[in-house]
Every structure is written in C-alpha cells, then in structure tokens.
Amino acid sequence: MSLSVAIRHSFAGFALDVGFAAPAGVTVLFGHSGSGKSTVVKAVAGLLRPDAGRISVNGRVLLDTASRVSVPVHRRGLGYVFQDGRLFPHMTVQGNLTYARRATGDRFDSVVDILGLGRLLDRRPGALSGGEAQRVAIGRALLSDPAMLLMDEPLAALDAPRKAEILPFLDRLCSESGVPILYVTHAVAEVARLANHIVLLENGRVLRSGPAAQLLADPALVPHMGVRDAGALLNARVVAHHPDGLTELAGPGGPLFLPGVSRAPGDRIRVRILAQDVILTRTRPKGLSALNILEGTIRTMHHGDGPGVVVQLAVDDEHLLARITRRSAETLELATGQTCFAVLKSVAVSQVDIAEPAPNP
C-alpha cells in the first residue's frame, strides 16, 4: 500500500473519522463539499495535525500520535498542488520549476515533456493561461521528487475548455511519472478519467474505498456520484479509424464505434459510459440508428426514491450501468439474471470520457 490513513479530528460542528489504505497509482478522495476531503489532504501534507491517528506513505510513518511522531511539512517529501498554482510572479517558468531543487538533465526534460512546458520556459506566470500555470505548478511539485503528489482540486479554478486541455497532461502524468497521487475532487468526470482507487467520503467518514471500476459500476453509489454523472468504465482496445470519422474499438461484448478517438490502433483505453445514455432492450434490436449494441446479463437493480432505476449489466467480465425509468423496468419485466441488450449512441461518448487504462494491480 502506498498510502495508509487512520485519523480522527474535530472542528466545532464537524467530526472527521477516516481510515483507508490506497495502492500505488491515483487515489481520488471524492465526496460532497464539506465531507472532509481537504482536511484529510492537509493532515497527510502535515498542514493540519489531527487529534489522533496514524499516516504512512510507502511504509514511512509521517504521523503517529500514539508514539508522538509528527514529521514536519518540509521533511515529509510530498509535493502539493493547490487550486491556484501559487507560482512566483517575478520568476520565469524555468525559475519556478527549478526553485525547489536545481533539477536539470533527464528528470527536468521528462517533466517538461510530460506536461508540455517546453514552449513556456522563458515566460513569466502573468503571461500564462490558467491551465498552463497549473501545469507549471504540477511540474514544480513533481521536480521536488516527491514520494507522493497531493493535488487538492487542481482543476477547480479552470473553465471547461481549460480543464479539457489539461486532462491529457494529467493522464500522462498519472501513467508515466510513477509517482503515487492523492487527488481531491468533487467532479465525477475527473474521478472516472484519472482514478485507479476511490475513497468516497461522506460527513467525515469513509463510505466506500475500492478500485475505481468497481465503485463507478456500483448502482448503490449512483446517488453519490449524481444521477446525471454516474457511469461505468469499460476497457477497450483501439482497432481502427474508419474514413467516416468513427473509431472502432474492441470492447467487452463486441465492437464499439465512437467518434474519432485520438489514440493509435492497438492502444488500450477505458471509456466512461454514462448510465443515462444507455437504453435497454430484452431482444436484440434491428433497424436502429445506434451503432453499439452490447449483450449482457442483469446483475443488480437499484431502486431509489425517485422514478428511476439503475440497472447493472454484466458484459463479459465488465459492468455497465443503465438508468431507466421504473415504468420501463416494469414494462420490460426486467429482473436479475435476465439477458438484456444495452444500446448506446456513438455520439454519446465524448473525448473527455476516454481515459488511460487502469494500471495492473
């Protein structure tokens, strides 16, 4: 385990009591505003001393109140990226990057390459877009050679186009830097795109902690993700780009056709399929405009308080979620164990929903 946290802390009117262990890769702390995400990150960083508990990173104990161990912030060896980059305005990008450590050579070149900073090195922060400044802040944190990177809503201050622009760099960072990351967000799209492991917080407690694919495909957690954002991840491989602009993928249950996926044939990807974009039928439909029809078996059905039902469908050894109305579920007489067909419009999946595959455990 790269990160192990068990802490208790009280503020007036708020009690935090969390325990979780996270593997290498990207762990996303997810939860509503005020659920305690930043408090956990601050405790890991050493910016807040919890009332009681223990925190270790890669086996190194950073806090253990029982034995009065509390490693000071600057000795924790962690990189921290805030919402706003907090760059030094009077220094160039190069100066900002090398401020913490006179990093040169291969390491510097590889961080500049991963984050696409080459063209920006001579500029000052005032001449950078929000997304570029955030990439510099991430680069600076990486160049301090951290044992773990703590990222507290690093995209929250950016508008949607800037977010979409920086996500591919974060993908590369997560898959190529090898540095474990603790990432805070309440945006489900970021969770689906980046997380290997999710810790779902609610009112200062851990509601669930587990592999991202598993939690995102759990119908019972849909209310926490938000019904419009909930969706499962499917692993797929790029097969070919067709002249009509569609990319053919080999996924569970057969081919998938999505609009121009910017990956090369052979690349492995994960695709988020929003539960609200999936239509279910009991028999294989014919004469439909939708190109993607996946056969599966109903594993579970989750009835909430409203008019909707979330159906979890097993497609080969992966899972898909479909959100349909209670009325449709009754009309179709859906039940667990039944064979069903999931219909998905190609255009329902956008580039933001295409992510790197999860690393091997």
Ligand SMILES: Nc1ncnc2c1ncn2[C@@H]1O[C@H](COP(=O)(O)OP(=O)(O)OP(=O)(O)O)[C@@H](O)[C@H]1O
């Ligand atoms: N220094 C503090 N003093 C008193 N209360 C605090 C302090 N810091 C945080 N809190 C309270 O602790 C609770 C959890 O806050 P925290 O910032 O960890 O939540 P969060 O999940 O990160 O929220 P958000 O997504 O809005 O940033 C909130 O009720 C907050 O008001």
